[in-house]
Amino acid sequence: MSKLSRKGPETLEKILEAALDLFREKGFEGASMRDIANRAEVSTGLAYYYFNSKDAIVLAFYDRAYRDLLPKLEEAQTGKKLAERLERLIAAKFEYFAPNRRFLGALMGHAADPASPLSPFGEPSRKIRDAEIEHFARALRETQTSVAADLEPHLPKLLWMYQMSLILFWMYDASENQARATRLLTASLRMAVMLIRLAALPLMKPARKVVLELVEIVES
Amino acid sequence: MSKLSRKGPETLEKILEAALDLFREKGFEGASMRDIANRAEVSTGLAYYYFNSKDAIVLAFYDRAYRDLLPKLEEAQTGKKLAERLERLIAAKFEYFAPNRRFLGALMGHAADPASPLSPFGEPSRKIRDAEIEHFARALRETQTSVAADLEPHLPKLLWMYQMSLILFWMYDASENQARATRLLTASLRMAVMLIRLAALPLMKPARKVVLELVEIVES
DNA sequence: GTCTATATCGGGATAGAC
């Protein structure tokens, strides 16, 4: 009496793979549903049976990214030094998203519209965002980094914003293998960790206050 | 013997206006060439006579932005205080581009491909970029801001990068009238000017070196 | 439930008549 067939999930997977392949090659707009269906060796109708729209494939991509990224972030949480951990955490995203870099860039065109389900800043990617922030908090905890009390509740989010600006740079970095972005990651991390240590000093309270004001504005 | 007719430039202008209007209302993808031609009260064929492609309209938009922005930047160059000048220079861009904010956001989707003529970072917008950087240099000069010798050749570009990150935030800022971005501009400027003053101190040389390293990576 | 075939619509772009 089972209503489920065996082939369904496989076919869905095949179509998703084909779509991501083509998005990588030709970008989101460049790949047509006909292309996708052809590459997956199914009819366009079937592709629409599994994914109601091209957009729906993007949502499936976010979902899969979330699932795949979690264990990678888990792995990155080793080492006693903060710089080391942060570099691993951020580099893990560079690596994972590298094949889809151009495709993600194209998705940024929808970011201005927060209502768009395709926006990397919108609701669909919130789960990823929250998990990432928690991982930054954990990196701070497990490396026993001392953080001033006023800064402490906001530092993980600050690190996430720092990460996002790096990812933005990486997305639009046309250098070979995004070498510049990778170098920027390492070099800026040195500075970031230095600033975190510096900010722990009691006499830096006024400086912390200025930064926290900025965080508040961005979050409001 | 004139080969030019009278009506040409007017028709071109009419089509450009209609296109920008519709881009503002429906975004770049949302506005079709048929829409544009209809609003301009011409045939689609004629629209293509003046603009070889939809992209070409965007290039005309960049060109016009360059022409329109120059006098506005000129106007912004008043006042003795650096913070004041920088705020005026950057706010001028917020104001000018405000009606086209969503449209510019959509264009960011093409930024990952530097070959795309639509990318706000590409060749077409280089003239604007160079003019902006020169205006930052001028603001530093005319407010007699003291800058360390090692930092001096790079500070205008650094300010431009700072501006670009603000503009990026502004582009994706969904708050009413981009109020958050405006508040961030004012608040972060306080910090930026403070840092510039701080960086002038001789004992800050190591810190300057770290920052210059980052600049070098970004520019390479 | 899984899949094919086909029809319709709207979008970018072009050819060629006037």
Added chain:
DNA sequence: GTCTATCCCGATATAGAC
């Protein structure tokens, strides 16, 4: 310089085979 007609293609809906 301007228009009409047309091409090609992607999105979408649906009829119906298995």
